[in-house]
Amino acid sequence: MDLTKDYFSNLGLPCSYQIDLAALADSHRLLQQTHHPDRFAASDEAEQRQAVQTASYLNQAYGVLRSPLKRAIYLLELQGMEPLAPTNTSMPMDFLLQQMQLRERMEELPAAADVEAELEQLADELLVMHKQLQTDFAAAYEAGQLPAAEVVVRKLQFIEKLQQECNDLEGRLLD
Amino acid sequence: MAYSEQVIDHYENPRNVGKMDEADAQVGTGMVGAPACGDVMRLQIKVSEEGVIEDAKFKTYGCGSAIASSSLVTEWMKGMTLDEAGEIRNSSISEELALPPVKIHCSVLAEDAIKAAIDDYKSKQ
Numbered sequence: 001m002d003l004t005k006d007y008f009s010n011l012g013l014p015c016s017y018q019i020d021l022a023a024l025a026d027s028h029r030l031l032q033q034t035h036h037p038d039r040f041a042a043s044d045e046a047e048q049r050q051a052v053q054t055a056s057y058l059n060q061a062y063g064v065l066r067s068p069l070k071r072a073i074y075l076l077e078l079q080g081m082e083p084l085a086p087t088n089t090s091m092p093m094d095f096l097l098q099q100m101q102l103r104e105r106m107e108e109l110p111a112a113a114d115v116e117a118e119l120e121q122l123a124d125e126l127l128v129m130h131k132q133l134q135t136d137f138a139a140a141y142e143a144g145q146l147p148a149a150e151v152v153v154r155k156l157q158f159i160e161k162l163q164q165e166c167n168d169l170e171g172r173l174l175d
Numbered sequence: 176m177a178y179s180e181q182v183i184d185h186y187e188n189p190r191n192v193g194k195m196d197e198a199d200a201q202v203g204t205g206m207v208g209a210p211a212c213g214d215v216m217r218l219q220i221k222v223s224e225e226g227v228i229e230d231a232k233f234k235t236y237g238c239g240s241a242i243a244s245s246s247l248v249t250e251w252m253k254g255m256t257l258d259e260a261g262e263i264r265n266s267s268i269s270e271e272l273a274l275p276p277v278k279i280h281c282s283v284l285a286e287d288a289i290k291a292a293i294d295d296y297k298s299k300q
Contacts, residue, residue: 086280089207089287096206099215103236154210161213 001035001054006078007061017075017138021066028062068134069156072141076153079146083153091154099158102126106165110173119170126163133159178239179273185243190250193232195219203296205288209280214241218288220252220260222296228252228260233288240278244268244285257293 001010008015011027035054040047064070076083105122112118133156140149178186195202197219205218214237221230231249235242247268252260268274268282 084211086209086211087283089209089284091208091210093206096208096215099208100206100217100234100236103215107236154208157210158208158213158215 001031001057003053003057007065007074010057011061011065013065015075015078017072017134017141019065019071024062024065028058031058068130069153069160072134072137072149072153072156075141076146076150081146081150083150084157088154091158092151095155095158099162102162106162106169109169115173119166119173123163123166123170126159126166130156130159130163178243181247181272182239182243182274185246185272186239189233189242189246191230191232191246192234194234195221195230195232200299201296203292203294203299205291205293205295207284207288207291209237209241209284211280212237212241214238214281214284216241216245216284216288218245218249218285218292220292220296222257226256228255228257237284238278238281240272240274240281241284243272244274244281245288247271248285248289252289257296260289261293263289 003010006015008019011024011031013019013024013027032055035051035058037048037051037055040051043051064074073083102122109115109118109122133152137149137152137156140146140152194217195204197204199221201221201223203220203222206216207218208215214235216235216237217233219232220228223229231252233245233249235245248263251263263286265279265282265286268285269279272282274282
């Protein structure tokens with residue numbers, strides 16, 4: 001396996017956003033078996049080292065490709081872009097407004113009458129937004145509209161952050 | 176990671192947290208976001224007839240450094256002219272707060288929020 005090649009080609013998948021996750025899991029499992037360091041216990045040091053590197057590469061690749069956000073970032077990185085560069089703080093105004101509102105809502109949530117229902121409602125809404133952004137990314141990327149795709153990736157990052165905070169809040173409030 | 180005393184001070188006692196009327200012609204609102212960490216910041220200025228910033232408010236959802244950066248600049252901006260406020264650089268913010276390199280982007284966020292608020296105010300005149 002040529003580890004300098006991209007994750008898609010090494011895992012035998014088309015270089016695309018919409019991938020078959022079952023095929024990805026199968027391919028990852030099969031390759032992990034073939035390259036498992038245990039199989040090289042009797043081999044020389046160089047081969048053993050190679051096997052460890054390959055196993056690590058495969059885990060890394062699997063982690064990136066199965067995550068909707070990381071896969072999107074990776075596709076843009078293959079195009080030489082850096083979608084999450086910290087110097088870029090300009091986002092569409094309506095999106096930022098919505099972010100502020102969602103965060104205000106989350107801040108006030110612990111005081112709600114039915115905390116559990118409110119949390120569930122918020123988590124559901126975030127999930128819907130996350131799914132929509134995945135669709136938006138696929139459309140922009142497949143159409144070659146990379147700057148637009150980059151904005152979608154940033155939005156996804158914000159939504160995942162909110163989902164994370166929503167989970168943390170749930171852990172604090174409901175345990 | 177240890178926060179500096181200045182960051183902790185602003186984080187525990189943030190100055191000028193709040194909201195102004197966005198529709199007010201005297202008010203400029205800047206909103207920015209940092210995708211790398213998912214922080215969002217709203218910075219508002221109220222500008223007098225003479226072009227001096229009379230009041231500044233902020234609301235930041237983010238880490239201690241992002242909150243401290245925005246809190247600090249609201250203090251700095253009061254009494255400044257728009258031109259003076261527009262010259263505030265992230266390096267001054269990070270220096271004042273002793274931000275470590277990984278948190279420099281929080282001061283960049285605050286600088287960009289200032290510019291956005293000034294631009295918004297100017298576009299209303």
